[in-house]
Amino acid sequence: MAMSQSTALMGVVTTEPTSTSGLYDRVGYAALAQLGLIPYGAFRRALVELAATGAIESHTAPDGSTMWRRSAQAEPAGGI
Numbered sequence: 574m575a576m577s578q579s580t581a582l583m584g585v586v587t588t589e590p591t592s593t594s595g596l597y598d599r600v601g602y603a604a605l606a607q608l609g610l611i612p613y614g615a616f617r618r619a620l621v622e623l624a625a626t627g628a629i630e631s632h633t634a635p636d637g638s639t640m641w642r643r644s645a646q647a648e649p650a651g652g653i
Contacts, residue, residue, distance in 0.1 A: 578608050579628070583623070586642065587642065589642060591642070592634070592641075593620065624641070627646060630642060
């Protein structure tokens with residue numbers, strides 16, 4: 574059974590802020606290929622779409638990179 578983009582992304586986004594490129598590395602090339610997210614722009618759009626649901630949130634770091642973390646409402650009981 575194929576994993577959805579949102580499931581794959583939620584599997585790598587934690588409560589600790591992580592850059593877009595850090596998350597890209599966490600997903601890994603094989604999963605990115607399977608999900609159609611190898612183009613960096615497609616990966617970033619998938620994160621933005623997930624953020625629009627409220628499951629994750631983003632902010633801009635001092636160096637200008639986008640940092641992503643799970644929203645408090647998306648955290649499972651006991652945290653990750």
